[in-house]
Amino acid sequence: MVNNPPLLSALLLIPPLGALLIWLVRDPAKARMVALFTGILNLAIALRVLVLFDGSISGFQFVERTSWIPTLHVDYHLGVDGISILFLPLAALLFVGVILASWTRVRNMPRLFFTLLLFLESLTLGVFCAIDVILFYLFWELTLIPIYFLISLWGIGPYRRHAATKYILFMLVGGVPLLVAFVYLAIHQAEAASGVAQGLTFSYPALFANPIASELQTALFFLLLLGFAAKTPLFPLHTWLPTLTMEGHTSLATLMVGLKIGAYGLMRYLLPLAPDAAREYHWLLAGLGIIGLLYGALAALAQTNIRRMLAYGSMSHVGLVVLGLASLDQAGVQGALFQLLNFTVVAGGLFLLTGFLRHRTGSTDLLSLGGGVKTMPLLVAFFFWMGIASLGVPGTSGFPAEFLILVSALGSHTGAGLAALAAMVLGAAYFLSFFQKSFLGPVKSSLVAQAVDLRPRELVVAVTLGGVILLFGLFPSLVLDLTRESTALWVSHIGAVTP
Secondary structure (H helix, E strand, O other): OEOOOOHHHHHHHHHHHHHHHHOOOOOHHHHHHHHHHHHHHHHHHHHHHHHHOOOOOOOOEEEEEEEEEHHHOEEEEEEEOOOOOOHHHHHHHHHHHHHHHOOOOOOOOHHHHHHHHHHHHHHHHHHHHEOEHHHHHHHHHHOHHHHHHHHHHHOOOOOHHHHHHHHHHHHHHHHHHHHHHHHHHHHHHHHHOOOHHHHOOOEHHHHHHOOOOHHHHHHHHHHHHHHHHOOOOOOOOOOHHHHHHHHOOHHHHHHHHHOOHHHHHHHHHHHHHOHHHHHHOHHHHHHHHHHHHHHHHHHHHOOOEHHHHHHHHHHHHHHHHHHHHHOOOHHHHHHHHHHHHHHHHHHHHHHHHHHHHHHHHOOOEHHHOOOHHHHOHHHHHHHHHHHHHHOOOOOOOHHHHHHHHHHHHHHHOHHHHHHHHHHHHHHHHHHHHHHHHHHOOOOOOHHHHHOOOOOHHHHHHHHHHHHHHHHHHHOOHHHHHHHHHHHHHHHHHHOOOOO
């Protein structure tokens, strides 16, 4: 069953084709143009999918399905619903921004760099499109290959290979319980049907519609939680993130912070596939969310480098996402989904701007900065705009997301909601303190004094991401209307009451 034309398959195939085309040109400048054209073409297709998407339907659309491993009933099965649809254009947009940001900075093996970047885009979009759990797992694990080489070969720190190895080990440890959980789920559902051979299925819609017995869901819940927690990341499995942001290339750090596919996994797979266990252990999710919120905010407050501060800040904000999911009501789930989408444009945008800053000054440490507003007013203005969006200031996309989560948390977990408010105050403290020390006051460094402001291609990236933040902040219904039906189905499936 394949839609005509198969738009989702096109999204997954165009980046690898573009990557192969890069090797047909020898000139690095032409290779960059091929990568940019491929990214823009994929963005156009993702926007086409968004335009054709019907927000009044709660189920999957643009479904493509063909048999892949018939013996095990594993299929090439793609589809998007209200939970996944907006990740496609925003992820494609972020990859275009990363390509532009890396335009002249990657001088060592540029063709290989952009090839790996395009393969990573295809695999990341596959994570959002796959609705066969084994196909999802395949995309999930294959992302490790380009990420490992992007860290090892183009990292900016002296311990970049250590950072690459650390990340891979964390993800492999998390991948084992994930695979065990999917096999466990399929086998137990088959046994409940008509025998393993006949009833085995890895189709997400089928597993969603027919959950396994309640007494079996606890094991499934904790296996999935462990698998997704490593990539989200949740405390204490977070230590790879600050290391990666300091040692890895800024473009890769942008993607790792901006695209929280671990948190997407929590929303898509953990709670819906183990609904009874989700209702029983919602307090555990709320607790993990609050620990991440407070720990991340306090750790960010203690940093002296912007990249480490943003890494811990993203960990704090992902704790807010987990708290929203723990509410098990539609306001909290829509807020959590909105916040995940914000990561792409807000956290991703902040890291891109930090990369621009480092390219000019050679450092993102507070001791080397100060007075940047005098020489780089546009860069500083966009950094402030995206920073206040991360704080949830009205008028930005951060406000409706955080407001929905807080209202939901105060109603379902009052103590956790109050702790989240305290964490938001800490968030304002660390961001404003860093902003003042980094960009205001006297110029301390000759490199800052000689720095130029945003170049045209950098300005295009900043204006586009900043415009999306403003658009979603002023018109949150653009997001909420698309996600309403699918999140309502999600909540009713869990068994909670939709307000």
